[in-house]
Amino acid sequence: MRVGMKPSDFNIKSHFYSTIWGNSEKEQIARNIVYISLTKMDDEFLPFSWEEYKKYCEHKVTEQEKWVLDDLAEGKYLFFKNNKYEVNAAFLGAILEFKINKVKESYEDGICPDCSEDILNDVVEGDECSNCGHVFTEEKSLSQN
Numbered sequence: 001m002r003v004g005m006k007p008s009d010f011n012i013k014s015h016f017y018s019t020i021w022g023n024s025e026k027e028q029i030a031r032n033i034v035y036i037s038l039t040k041m042d043d044e045f046l047p048f049s050w051e052e053y054k055k056y057c058e059h060k061v062t063e064q065e066k067w068v069l070d071d072l073a074e075g076k077y078l079f080f081k082n083n084k085y086e087v088n089a090a091f092l093g094a095i096l097e098f099k100i101n102k103v104k105e106s107y108e109d110g111i112c113p114d115c116s117e118d119i120l121n122d123v124v125e126g127d128e129c130s131n132c133g134h135v136f137t138e139e140k141s142l143s144q145n
């Protein structure tokens with residue numbers, strides 16, 4: 001896959017906010033795109049047409065949403081070719097803050113099991129706790145997945 005990230009890598013339980021778009025409509029549409037990619041495209045970012053977007057969304061889609069999609073495409077946050085939109089690296093960069101950190105998520109409450117220090121949001125496998133030296137790994141599979 002071209003982009004290297006999957007829809008399920010993102011936390012879409014709540015809305016995206018404080019993105020570089022600074023626009024809640026774009027943030028809402030972006031979340032919709034991740035949602036339909038996750039639920040209707042086998043957890044892959046595949047190209048989709050406006051008709052498919054309307055069909056896949058579970059809410060009542062308005063024409064306004066097409067303008068927002070076109071706006072994202074115009075701003076180079078989506079590819080648009082052959083009448084299909086496609087997520088690109090700029091799009092993923094804009095919502096990167098909402099990527100789930102699987103290492104941190106594998107610890108209850110996101111804290112070190114030995115000393116209860118907060119685990120950093122960008123922790124990676126093998127990092128040590130700055131407080132006690134505990135080595136973090138993706139220990140358990142996530143219960144919600």
Ligand SMILES: [Zn+2]
Pocket residue numbers: 112113114115116117129130131132133134
């Ligand atoms: Zn610790």
